[in-house]
Amino acid sequence: MIEKIHQTLRDSAVARWSALGVVAFTMLCGYFLTDVMAPLKPMLEAQLLWDSTDYGIFTSAYGWFNVFLLMLIFGGIILDKMGVRFTGLGACFLMVIGAGIKYYAISDFFPLGGQIFGINSQVMIAGLGYAIFGVGVETAGITVSKIIVKWFKGKEMALAMGLEMATARLGTSLALIITVPLADTFQSVSAPILLCLIMLCIGTIAFLVYTVMDRKLDKSIDESDAEPEEPFKVKDIWEVMANKGFWLVALLCVLFYSAVFPFLKYATDLMVNKYAVDPKLAGIIPGLLPFGTIILTPLFGNLYDRKGKGATIMMIGAIMLICVHGLFALPLLNEWWFATLVMITLGVAFSLVPSAMWPSVPKIIPEKQLGTAYALIFWVQNWGLMGVPALIGWVLDRYCKLGGEGQPAYDYTLPMIIFTSFGILALIVAIMLKREDKKKGYGLELPNIKKN
Numbered sequence: 071m072i073e074k075i076h077q078t079l080r081d082s083a084v085a086r087w088s089a090l091g092v093v094a095f096t097m098l099c100g101y102f103l104t105d106v107m108a109p110l111k112p113m114l115e116a117q118l119l120w121d122s123t124d125y126g127i128f129t130s131a132y133g134w135f136n137v138f139l140l141m142l143i144f145g146g147i148i149l150d151k152m153g154v155r156f157t158g159l160g161a162c163f164l165m166v167i168g169a170g171i172k173y174y175a176i177s178d179f180f181p182l183g184g185q186i187f188g189i190n191s192q193v194m195i196a197g198l199g200y201a202i203f204g205v206g207v208e209t210a211g212i213t214v215s216k217i218i219v220k221w222f223k224g225k226e227m228a229l230a231m232g233l234e235m236a237t238a239r240l241g242t243s244l245a246l247i248i249t250v251p252l253a254d255t256f257q258s259v260s261a262p263i264l265l266c267l268i269m270l271c272i273g274t275i276a277f278l279v280y281t282v283m284d285r286k287l288d289k290s291i292d293e294s295d296a297e298p299e300e301p302f303k304v305k306d307i308w309e310v311m312a313n314k315g316f317w318l319v320a321l322l323c324v325l326f327y328s329a330v331f332p333f334l335k336y337a338t339d340l341m342v343n344k345y346a347v348d349p350k351l352a353g354i355i356p357g358l359l360p361f362g363t364i365i366l367t368p369l370f371g372n373l374y375d376r377k378g379k380g381a382t383i384m385m386i387g388a389i390m391l392i393c394v395h396g397l398f399a400l401p402l403l404n405e406w407w408f409a410t411l412v413m414i415t416l417g418v419a420f421s422l423v424p425s426a427m428w429p430s431v432p433k434i435i436p437e438k439q440l441g442t443a444y445a446l447i448f449w450v451q452n453w454g455l456m457g458v459p460a461l462i463g464w465v466l467d468r469y470c471k472l473g474g475e476g477q478p479a480y481d482y483t484l485p486m487i488i489f490t491s492f493g494i495l496a497l498i499v500a501i502m503l504k505r506e507d508k509k510k511g512y513g514l515e516l517p518n519i520k521k522n
């Protein structure tokens with residue numbers, strides 16, 4: 071008897087990689103705007119008279135609505151209930167609206183001199199735009215994760231997630247590299263934000279193209295023998311939250327990312343204060359980090375797809391994180407080349423953990439609850455992304471000021487011990503996750519590609 075094999079669009083390699091390319095481009099545009107203001111800090115201070123507190127308020131705005139108004143969690147529920155097309159497009163519109171408000175606030179059209187709640191009104195309006203954008207880009211992130219699972223489950227899922235993260239980090243690198251030259255060329259601090267706004271509009275058009283592909287995929291699934299997916303119910307949220315494996319991933323995520331993204335916000339200052347690097351060149355060393363991850367994340371994703379060992383990869387990443395921050399904390403080899411080597415090692419750790427962590431979630435959580443699960447993980451992570459930079463800033467001011475004439479301004483030992491502690495806790499959670507995997511049989515140590 072000849073068995074009839076019903077294929078869906080996801081079985082076409084061209085179709086699934088094209089779909090990935092389109093949504094990854096949308097994320098690149100999102101990450102570009104996320105980090106575009108970081109290199110502009112000195113210009114904001116010189117031209118718009120912001121101070122560091124203004125910059126801090128603006129930067130923390132990214133998490134305001136996600137964390138306090140639970141917008142990320144609502145985004146996840148909407149994703150599971152309404153699907154990727156509706157949620158993804160909604161997220162793109164939020165990114166465009168947020169970027170538009172932010173551009174208006176920074177542009178010459180904005181009337182200077184006002185105050186809202188005692189804070190510079192320009193900072194508050196730019197922050198409002200960034201907060202709306204933050205909801206959009208984080209919701210887009212969970213939507214794209216679900217899209218990748220939809221197209222790549224049982225295939226090259228970790229490689230696809232790795233390539234998507236690599237493309238998105240290209241947006242971060244772009245922000246770090248071209249922002250200042252662009253602002254200089256146009257003699258305007260708002261010029262790079264206008265470019266981001268234009269790119270986000272193109273990213274939204276790209277996502278519109280994706281919705282056509284997604285419709286075709288759904289049609290091909292309907293025509294195949296594939297079992298229909300059960301609809302999402304609100305009680306699914308409690309099911310996700312009752313899963314110990316889910317909490318271990320969420321904890322690992324917040325601990326690991328708290329030791330990387332917030333560290334990057336202080337890494338340039340660390341280079342100046344501990345390694346005596348020229349302030350004009352100090353950004354180059356941390357700038358190496360996203361570049362390294364662009365190559366390594368897909369490479370490790372491919373390894374996980376073919377050989378498995380997801381839980382082990384996360385443990386190795388956590389061990390490397392401890393070594394890196396430990397080396398930055400120790401009074402040892404205060405030379406730029408040593409700092410560069412250690413930063414490159416951090417790049418390897420920052421490729422290992424995400425390449426295994428995100429593709430492990432669908433092994434723990436059923437597909438119909440994935441949007442909610444990713445949203446809850448991002449929500450837990452956003453607390454760290456918001457709180458840790460503030461904690462480190464406070465520790466620096468309170469305990470680490472050196473302040474003598476001609477001396478470095480801060481001793482970074484204590485902040486680096488804090489970052490090392492996050493690494494130690496991340497390792498403990500990674501070990502617990504490996505144990506839980508053995509007990510529950512999630513398959514974290516197994517390859518993602520199923521052999522036919």
Ligand SMILES: C[C@H](NC(=O)[C@@H](N)CCCCN)C(=O)O
Nearest residue numbers: 101104208211235424428448451
């Ligand atoms: C996939 C993952 N994304 C996130 O963790 C986002 N919640 C935060 C993105 C922050 C962008 N500067 C990742 O990028 O590894």
